[in-house]
Amino acid sequence: MHGTIFQLEEKPLRFEEDFACEEDFYDDFVKVIADYVNEDIDRDAEIRYFVEYLKKYKEIMYDPQEYSIIFPKGFREEYFSERFFNLKKFVQELTLEEFSTDSTKVWILKNLINEKYGIYIYSRQSSWITFDEFVRCNLKEGQKYYIGTVLDYHF
Numbered sequence: 001m002h003g004t005i006f007q008l009e010e011k012p013l014r015f016e017e018d019f020a021c022e023e024d025f026y027d028d029f030v031k032v033i034a035d036y037v038n039e040d041i042d043r044d045a046e047i048r049y050f051v052e053y054l055k056k057y058k059e060i061m062y063d064p065q066e067y068s069i070i071f072p073k074g075f076r077e078e079y080f081s082e083r084f085f086n087l088k089k090f091v092q093e094l095t096l097e098e099f100s101t102d103s104t105k106v107w108i109l110k111n112l113i114n115e116k117y118g119i120y121i122y123s124r125q126s127s128w129i130t131f132d133e134f135v136r137c138n139l140k141e142g143q144k145y146y147i148g149t150v151l152d153y154h155f
Contacts, residue, residue, distance in 0.1 A: 001155055002153065002154055003034075003155065004050070004119055004151070005121070005122050005128065005149075006046075006050060006119065006121055006147060007121075007147065008069070008121050008122070008134075008148070010123075010143060010146070013148045018124075019148045020124075020149040021039065022039050025037045025122075025151070033120075033153070034153040034155050036154055038151060039149070040152075041150060041152045043149075046152075050119070051069070058072055058074055058075045058078045060072065060075070067147040068147070069147060070145070071139055071142075071143070072141060072142065073141045073142060074141070076135055076136070076139060076141065090105075090109060113132070114132045117155050120153070121134040121138075122151075126138060
């Protein structure tokens with residue numbers, strides 16, 4: 001299976017050394033989350049996919065000239081809304097036996113809270129985190145983010 005890592009920075013990426021590369025993931029991402037990461041992908045196609053994916057939650061502002069994105073006010077709540085209500089329903093139906101074993105339902109529960117094998121965000125300040133963690137803890141609604149490197153990862 002494959003996932004995508006998007007580098008998002010609060011300041012424009014102006015120099016080659018500002019962009020992440022495969023080697024930035026060798027020490028802690030590879031072998032923990034992924035088997036490998038790969039730079040050889042269609043960056044523009046992956047960014048278009050990412051932008052379309054985000055629009056299903058709230059209309060984001062994307063500037064393809066400067067590769068920047070702004071998450072509007074309310075994005076966080078809209079992003080988590082459906083999963084929150086699914087989580088509440090799921091927990092209500094979960095049995096103690098299912099919860100106390102290593103069942104598929106425990107895996108589903110964890111992924112409703114923090115999707116481990118989905119989109120990852122990388123920044124020079126915070127290294128790599130799941131998109132869910134980024135939205136919960138790091139996202140500043142209204143802040144402009146600049147898209148740098150886009151990597152594929154295999155898990």
